[in-house]
Amino acid sequence: MSILLKGGVVVSAKDRRQLDVRLDGETIIEMGTNLAIGESEVEDVTGCFLLPGFIDAHTHLELNNGKGSMGTADNFYTGSKAAVAKGTTTVIDMATPSKGSSLKDCLAAWDHLAEGNSSCDYTYHMSIIEWNPEIKAEIKAMIDAGITSFKMYMAYDNLRTKDAEIFEAMQEIRTFGGMLGIHCENGDMVNEMIAKFVAEGKVSPHYHPLTRPDSVEAEAVERYLMIADLADLPVNIVHLSTKRSLEAVHRARERGQKVYVETCPQYLVLDEHLYDGPDFEGAKYVCSPPLRSLEDQAALWAGVIEGTIDTISTDHCSFNFEGQKTIGRTDFSKIPNGMPGVETRPELIYTYGVAANKITLERMVGLLSEDIAKQFALYPQKGVIQQGSDADIVVWDPEKSGVISAATQLQNVDYTPYDGFETKGAARSVYLRGQKVAEEGQMINEKKGRFVFRTIGQNK
Ligand code: URP
Numbered sequence: 324m325s326i327l328l329k330g331g332v333v334v335s336a337k338d339r340r341q342l343d344v345r346l347d348g349e350t351i352i353e354m355g356t357n358l359a360i361g362e363s364e365v366e367d368v369t370g371c372f373l374l375p376g377f378i379d380a381h382t383h384l385e386l387n388n389g390k391g392s393m394g395t396a397d398n399f400y401t402g403s404k405a406a407v408a409k410g411t412t413t414v415i416d417m418a419t420p421s422k423g424s425s426l427k428d429c430l431a432a433w434d435h436l437a438e439g440n441s442s443c444d445y446t447y448h449m450s451i452i453e454w455n456p457e458i459k460a461e462i463k464a465m466i467d468a469g470i471t472s473f474k475m476y477m478a479y480d481n482l483r484t485k486d487a488e489i490f491e492a493m494q495e496i497r498t499f500g501g502m503l504g505i506h507c508e509n510g511d512m513v514n515e516m517i518a519k520f521v522a523e524g525k526v527s528p529h530y531h532p533l534t535r536p537d538s539v540e541a542e543a544v545e546r547y548l549m550i551a552d553l554a555d556l557p558v559n560i561v562h563l564s565t566k567r568s569l570e571a572v573h574r575a576r577e578r579g580q581k582v583y584v585e586t587c588p589q590y591l592v593l594d595e596h597l598y599d600g601p602d603f604e605g606a607k608y609v610c611s612p613p614l615r616s617l618e619d620q621a622a623l624w625a626g627v628i629e630g631t632i633d634t635i636s637t638d639h640c641s642f643n644f645e646g647q648k649t650i651g652r653t654d655f656s657k658i659p660n661g662m663p664g665v666e667t668r669p670e671l672i673y674t675y676g677v678a679a680n681k682i683t684l685e686r687m688v689g690l691l692s693e694d695i696a697k698q699f700a701l702y703p704q705k706g707v708i709q710q711g712s713d714a715d716i717v718v719w720d721p722e723k724s725g726v727i728s729a730a731t732q733l734q735n736v737d738y739t740p741y742d743g744f745e746t747k748g749a750a751r752s753v754y755l756r757g758q759k760v761a762e763e764g765q766m767i768n769e770k771k772g773r774f775v776f777r778t779i780g781q782n783k
Pocket residue numbers: 383506609610611612638640660661662
């Protein structure tokens with residue numbers, strides 16, 4: 324039976340309109356004012372906004388961090404439930420091969436993790452952690468398999484490649500019109516500084532951000548953009564966290580480069596003082612790039628407001644405090660890097676962005692959904708409420724308030740970096756391809772997620 328969402332305000336990245344929306348099967352079939360109920364089942368959404376399902380373009384729902392085979396606390400089952408219950412209907416997860424593995428085998432492994440377990444729709448960025456003729460030949464194969472975006476690293480010894488290899492990969496990706504995102508930090512400098520601090524007995528979480536200062540990120544961003552300029556490839560910068568990096572982006576754009584910038588909620592609402600918490604609490608915030616200064620935070624908000632930052636995703640990569648983060652009690656460099664966040668992004672950005680009058684709701688729709696869909700070849704199947712699109716809809720109640728808490732979260736991890744944060748606005752119900760899958764922040768219909776096949780060119 325079709326479903327009629329009646330009395331709500333439909334929001335896009337451009338505007339908002341009072342429209343009823345009818346869903347049938349998996350798609351939106353009709354939109355208009357005062358639509359007749361007919362045979363449809365009605366959800367009265369008066370007082371609510373209808374937002375296109377949010378897309379998180381940066382998750383590590385399952386990641387082995389390469390240090391002593393430590394796996395993330397969440398997996399596809401738990402992470403996708405946490406995502407969709409709060410409004411994220413699609414994730415682009417980082418499929419990460421082990422050394423020596425083919426991209427094809429990695430894709431099969433990620434399909435195995437996600438298929439039948441995911442409660443939201445999903446696709447992957449394929450990580451390229453080594454470069455050789457076999458991997459080069461697989462770039463086209465990935466695009467043919469619906470994976471149009473790739474990820475590389477300039478830091479982490481188990482993941483990073485050389486600049487020349489990045490350059491070669493860029494040229495191959497450009498041949499087929501794919502998208503590349505890179506983790507920008509100078510890995511050699513990070514290693515040097517870790518060795519220095521540890522040798523001096525400076526081993527608490529306080530030293531984590533000192534091994535990765537803003538220059539470590541900005542240098543890598545600048546180098547990445549110069550290499551991209553040589554390769555003539557539009558590129559994405561993931562989890563950009565500093566004012567200096569944003570300045571490097573401005574310079575590249577001034578010389579005519581197409582650069583996409585992603586930041587994450589943690590860089591917008593948390594800051595570096597948290598590394599100095601008592602009882603090793605600072606370990607909870609160990610991620611890379613690290614949390615930054617209030618000056619960086621202000622520069623990032625300015626970028627979000629002005630539009631120099633394109634998207635906000637989470638870099639969700641959850642490790643428990645007890646038993647995982649605590650492995651680094653006597654050496655911060657052993658603390659697994661990453662923080663949970665796939666569940667909290669919509670409420671945080673609404674509260675600290677929209678309700679705080681920093682950004683409009685239209686801008687939030689762009690940052691969390693529409694512009695991500697356009698960048699990653701998901702649009703107009705995803706990222707918009709219009710006739711013919713997937714019926715991924717968040718019924719957003721602007722009046723609902725809450726408090727984020729580890730005790731009540733759906734993420735399968737023993738803490739949240741946002742514990743005690745008060746929120747304003749929340750998803751009242753969530754539709755995934757026409758089925759109501761969540762209500763009042765809880766799952767009512769799980770494991771309905773499906774792989775989204777992406778095609779280059781389907782993104783304008
Ligand atoms: O600390 C982080 N961000 N861990 C996840 C992997 C990455 O760097 O994106």
